[in-house]
Amino acid sequence: MKLFQLLILAVAVLPVAVKASVSEATIDSSGNVITDSDDDGAAQASIPKNEQLSTHVTNKSPFRCDIYWDDGEYGSLISTLDEGESSSLNTFVGHKFFVTRHGVKEGLFVDENRLIFEVSQRDQQFFIPENAAPSTKLCQDRFSVCKEYSKNGGCERSPGWMIVHCCESCDEALNASELIDPKKRCSKENLNTPDPVWEEGDLNKLFESWASNQTLKDTFGLEVLSSPEPSKHGATWEKAAEGAPWVVVFNDFLTDSEVSDLIRGGEIEGFERSTDQGKVNEVGEMEKVVSRTRTSSNAWCMHQCERLPGVRSATKKVEEVTGIPYVNYESFQLLKYDANQFYRSHHDSSSTDDTPAGHRILTFFLYLTDVEEGGETYFNRLDLEVKPKKGKALVWPSVRDDNPHYWDSRMFHEAKDVIKGKKMAANFWIHLNDYHTPNDWGCTGSFS
Numbered sequence: 001m002k003l004f005q006l007l008i009l010a011v012a013v014l015p016v017a018v019k020a021s022v023s024e025a026t027i028d029s030s031g032n033v034i035t036d037s038d039d040d041g042a043a044q045a046s047i048p049k050n051e052q053l054s055t056h057v058t059n060k061s062p063f064r065c066d067i068y069w070d071d072g073e074y075g076s077l078i079s080t081l082d083e084g085e086s087s088s089l090n091t092f093v094g095h096k097f098f099v100t101r102h103g104v105k106e107g108l109f110v111d112e113n114r115l116i117f118e119v120s121q122r123d124q125q126f127f128i129p130e131n132a133a134p135s136t137k138l139c140q141d142r143f144s145v146c147k148e149y150s151k152n153g154g155c156e157r158s159p160g161w162m163i164v165h166c167c168e169s170c171d172e173a174l175n176a177s178e179l180i181d182p183k184k185r186c187s188k189e190n191l192n193t194p195d196p197v198w199e200e201g202d203l204n205k206l207f208e209s210w211a212s213n214q215t216l217k218d219t220f221g222l223e224v225l226s227s228p229e230p231s232k233h234g235a236t237w238e239k240a241a242e243g244a245p246w247v248v249v250f251n252d253f254l255t256d257s258e259v260s261d262l263i264r265g266g267e268i269e270g271f272e273r274s275t276d277q278g279k280v281n282e283v284g285e286m287e288k289v290v291s292r293t294r295t296s297s298n299a300w301c302m303h304q305c306e307r308l309p310g311v312r313s314a315t316k317k318v319e320e321v322t323g324i325p326y327v328n329y330e331s332f333q334l335l336k337y338d339a340n341q342f343y344r345s346h347h348d349s350s351s352t353d354d355t356p357a358g359h360r361i362l363t364f365f366l367y368l369t370d371v372e373e374g375g376e377t378y379f380n381r382l383d384l385e386v387k388p389k390k391g392k393a394l395v396w397p398s399v400r401d402d403n404p405h406y407w408d409s410r411m412f413h414e415a416k417d418v419i420k421g422k423k424m425a426a427n428f429w430i431h432l433n434d435y436h437t438p439n440d441w442g443c444t445g446s447f448s
Contacts, residue, residue, distance in 0.1 A: 047093045047122065055124045057097075057117065058086040061132040064102035069095060070116075074105070074143045074165070081128070095119045099128055103288030105142055105165060106281060108132040138283055139167035139177040146170075160185070160442025164283050182284035186443035191356050196404065196432045197324050198361055203401040204228070206322065207246040216321070220393075221251030226384060228401075237384055245410050246397055247384060250321075253393035254314060259368050261310025262301070262426045266334035269305050271297035274335075274343075277445065286445030293344035296415070301332035301426070318364050318428055327436045330360075330429045337375060337423040343415035345380050348429060349398040349407045356443050358432030361404055365394040365427040374419035380412045388423055404432055 047053070059065050059081035067087070068075030079087045080102055089097070097117040099108045108115045110132055117126045141147070146166030149155075155162045155170035162169075163176045163185065170176040179185040211233040216222040226247040227233040230240035237247075254262075274294045278287030305311060311332065319326055337343075349360045365377065367388040377386045377394055386394050400408050415423075438444050 049093060051092070053091055053093060053119060053122055053124075055089045055091050055117075055119055055126065056086060057081065057089060057126045057128065059083060059128045060130045061108065061128045062130070063108065063132070065108065065128055066100045066102050068098050068100065070098055070144075073145050091119050093119055093121075097126075099132070101134065101281075101287070103275070103278065104281060104285040106134050106283075106285060107142060109135045112137070134281070138180050139171065141166050141168045158440065160440055164285065164442050180283055182443065185441055186284065186356055186438065188356065191437055191441060191443065193356055193437075194434055196358060197328055198399075198404040198432060200402055200404070203246070203361070203397050203399065203404060207248065207397075208233070210248060210321075216250070220253050220321075221249075223249050223251060225249060225386070226382065239383060244382065245408055247379065247382070247386075248395050249386065250393040250395070251389070252391055253317070254366060254368075254391040255310070256391075258310040258314045259391060261308040262314065262332065262334060262366070263368055263424055265301045265305030265308055265311055265332070266299040266336065266424070266426075269299035269301060269303075269334070271299045271334070271336050274298045280445060284442055284445065293346070295337075295341040296343055297336045297338075299334045301334055305334075306331070314366070314426075315428075322362065322364070322430065324362070324430055327434045328357075328431045330431070330435055330439075332426050332428060335423075335425045335427070337415065337418045337425075339418050339420065339422070342417045345412050345414045347398065347407065347409075347412050351407050351409070352405070353432075356433060356438035357435040359399050359405065359407065360429040361399045361432050362395065362397055362430040363427060364430065366425060367392045367394070368424040368426060369422060371418060371423045372421035374417050375421070375423040376416045378414050378416055379410075380414060381410045385416075388425070399432070 057067060057079070060083075062083055064083070065081050066077055067079040067081065067089070069078050069091075075098060078089060078097070081087055096119070099115045099117075100106055101108065108128065110129060112135060114135075115128065115132055142165045146169040149162065149166060150169035150173065154166070155173040155176075159170075159174055163174060163179050167176045167180050179190070184190065207227065210216055210222060211224050211227065213222070224233045224235045225237040226240050226244045227235050228243055228246070230242065230244065274291055274296045275288040276291040276294065278289035280286050301311060315326065315329075315332075348363050353359045367390060369388065370390050371388040375388050377388075378384070379396075396411060398407055398411050400406055435444070439446065
């Protein structure tokens, strides 16, 4: 792949978000840089390698862009720029940066040449030009390490990630140039999708088995808040009505060590501002969109987090209680709400879901802290509110008992504003079908 190196004349760095008053580079049909300065942008040999330089980047493209430092692997995110925004970067001579659309590693190109910024001078000014756009060639290697990953078995270990990010290097091993198309990659034939974990009537069977299980009541403090037959199941919510959906709590589900490891796992993975799901591109990557209705921070419990003893024991406990295998689970989502943060009304699934993993059928929500004031989970259409308590688990279905392929529209809920204190939580979303195989093949929108 030919890399397009955009080298601009040296200028004084301007403050962030201020329009540049310098000669801007333009690009001819061959991808050549043209400036109206005699300075050709060549590297200044007198700059010591250990001298920290300041570089300025302005986004003139129509895309929200992520700027990555090329670390020789798959990049380290440095900055995110909206259209028209600018940012100053502290860097060193010889460092390179590449540009992607926000939330995905889909690189931006000019005339099919990848946009690369290479630092060669003090006070350089770089522009992401107006005509920057994703490549029309879907099958390509996005990173210089793709060939190395392929030789070391990466295509077989992480087929979805490698097909999307290292398509050329995995073409021989996986027929990646064909499977880059998500309609082919994510077909039932390719994934060998197993039968759903629930059929009609299985939802009620699970919750009824809980409601009649004295061991769960004694061990984990099981309490039925709402059910289709509140008198029969001993529902404690004062507004519980006939035909209502199931909502239960396990008041003493987690041990202190499990709580500590889940919190520690979030710190290891790193909390970031929560996002919503955006548009899906041609290869199946789902854009991350900053949420206007959700102000919390979250982290996904993967890798080192998943190996923590408390995380493993909490996971095993959920598996044993639900009877649903771990392959149907998304990774733990770890949540942090500071004062005045919230998540407005939403549903954990959609009316229908034809994706390979199917509906999120069950939410197993774990409170990791007490909250001094606020932070309740509120089911809007039921007028049911649950107060956070350290170690408590709140569980509800997102689908109907008579048709687990269709959502239960009564299960909209929200995280109320934290008024005083901090709320930390973790949740498992459990799917109707095997989730792990579609996720491994890049069929869930996520390529972590």
